[in-house]
Amino acid sequence: MKNSNCDDVCCPAPSPKTRSLNGDERFAQLAQALGHPARIAIIRLLKERKTCICGEIVEVLPLAQSTVSQHLKVLKEAGWIQGEVDGPRVCYCLDPDTFKRFRSLLDTL
Amino acid sequence: MKNSNCDDVCCPAPSPKTRSLNGDERFAQLAQALGHPARIAIIRLLKERKTCICGEIVEVLPLAQSTVSQHLKVLKEAGWIQGEVDGPRVCYCLDPDTFKRFRSLLDTL
DNA sequence: CTGATCCATCGCAATTTAACGATAATAACA
DNA sequence: TGTTATTATCGTTAAATTGCGATGGATCAG
Numbered sequence: 001m002k003n004s005n006c007d008d009v010c011c012p013a014p015s016p017k018t019r020s021l022n023g024d025e026r027f028a029q030l031a032q033a034l035g036h037p038a039r040i041a042i043i044r045l046l047k048e049r050k051t052c053i054c055g056e057i058v059e060v061l062p063l064a065q066s067t068v069s070q071h072l073k074v075l076k077e078a079g080w081i082q083g084e085v086d087g088p089r090v091c092y093c094l095d096p097d098t099f100k101r102f103r104s105l106l107d108t109l
Numbered sequence: 110m111k112n113s114n115c116d117d118v119c120c121p122a123p124s125p126k127t128r129s130l131n132g133d134e135r136f137a138q139l140a141q142a143l144g145h146p147a148r149i150a151i152i153r154l155l156k157e158r159k160t161c162i163c164g165e166i167v168e169v170l171p172l173a174q175s176t177v178s179q180h181l182k183v184l185k186e187a188g189w190i191q192g193e194v195d196g197p198r199v200c201y202c203l204d205p206d207t208f209k210r211f212r213s214l215l216d217t218l
Numbered sequence: 219c220t221g222a223t224c225c226a227t228c229g230c231a232a233t234t235t236a237a238c239g240a241t242a243a244t245a246a247c248a
Numbered sequence: 249t250g251t252t253a254t255t256a257t258c259g260t261t262a263a264a265t266t267g268c269g270a271t272g273g274a275t276c277a278g
Contacts (some may be wrong), residue, residue, distance in 0.1 A: 024146045024153075032144025036266085037133045040140075043218055044133075055224065067267050069226055074265095088224050088275040099218070106212065109152055145236085164254065176237050178256055183235095197245040197254050 027105045030098070033078035038063060039071050043094065046081060052091030054083075136214045139207070142187035147172060148180050152203065155190060161200030163192075 033039060042057055049056075057072070058065045072092060075081045079098045083090050142148060151166055158165075166181070167174045181201060184190045188207045192199045 024149045028144050028146045028149055031140045031149075035137050035141025035144045037137045038266095040133045040137055040218070047218060058225095063266095064268055065225075066227080066269075070266080073226080085225095085274090088222095090225065099215075103212075103215065106208075106215070109149070109156060109208070147236095167255095172236095173238055174255075175239075175257080179236075182256085194244090194255095197252095199255060 023105075027102075029078050030080070030102050030105070033074050033080055036071065036074075038068075039075055039080075042068075042071060042075060043080060046092060046094045052084065052086075052093040054090045054092055057092075136211075138187050139189070139211050139214070142183050142189055145180065145183075147177075148184055148189075151177075151180060151184060152189060155201060155203045159202075161193065161195075161202040163199045163201055166201075 034043075038061060041061060045057060045060060046053065054072075058068045061068055063071075072081065072083065076083055076092075079095055081092050082095055083092045085091075143152075147170060150170060154162065154166060154169060163181075167177045170177055172180075181190065181192065185192055185201075188204055190201050191204055192201045194200075
């Protein structure tokens with residue numbers, strides 16, 4: 001198993017949507033992305049298996065592949081996770097900075 | 110200004126919806142309630158003015174009264190805030206336990 | 219090159235959310 | 249009592265979300 005270059009390449013790359021948000025909107029975006037059980041399950045999974053995964057997520061969750069892909073997209077656009085292409089598959093991993101940011105935003109409440 | 114008995118009466122009273130949620134669903138509910146800029150603004154306002162408010166929120170936010178009331182309902186059902194009737198008005202205040210809970214849930218991620 | 223695999227995206231249906239005005243309910247006040 | 253003020257709720261509309269199957273584009277194995 002030759003995966004993966006994810007550890008090397010995972011670097012913050014905020015999506016265009018994310019870039020233009022002011023503080024509270026950014027906070028809301030992060031919270032909303034967290035606001036679905038499936039997406040929380042995905043984050044937990046990525047936390048457990050420290051390295052990146054993808055198709056495995058589909059196997060674990062009771063959801064169709066397209067649905068999981070959609071949730072991954074939401075998480076990625078919000079900045080919770082990052083995806084890196086690794087041959088035919090895509091390898092996801094958490095963005096620890098986002099956790100820090102979210103926690104500090106929570107403290108400003 | 111004789112308000113208010115809010116400090117006396119503010120005690121946790123989870124709504125029926127909240128009671129039957131497992132861990133991740135509860136987490137998701139809390140996050141989702143946070144997932145709107147107007148609701149974050151409401152929480153900030155309630156944090157600033159330590160005591161409860163209500164109609165003032167309507168004055169501050171650029172939203173109709175019914176819309177604000179709806180957001181307050183979401184926050185209340187999720188457990189972020191509590192409302193107490195004070196004469197003809199309703200006085201809202203934060204639930205600090207929910208903040209603690211949310212933070213610890215965030216740490217389980 | 220061909221076929222298989224992996225994944226994102228499209229299109230669709232059903233549900234939920236957000237916002238508003240209008241209405242009702244309740245409590246204070248004249 | 250009747251009036252005013254405050255807030256929740258109803259009904260509606262528009263938009264976003266959720267979920268799925270189907271399609272299509274890459275990439276790798278043979």
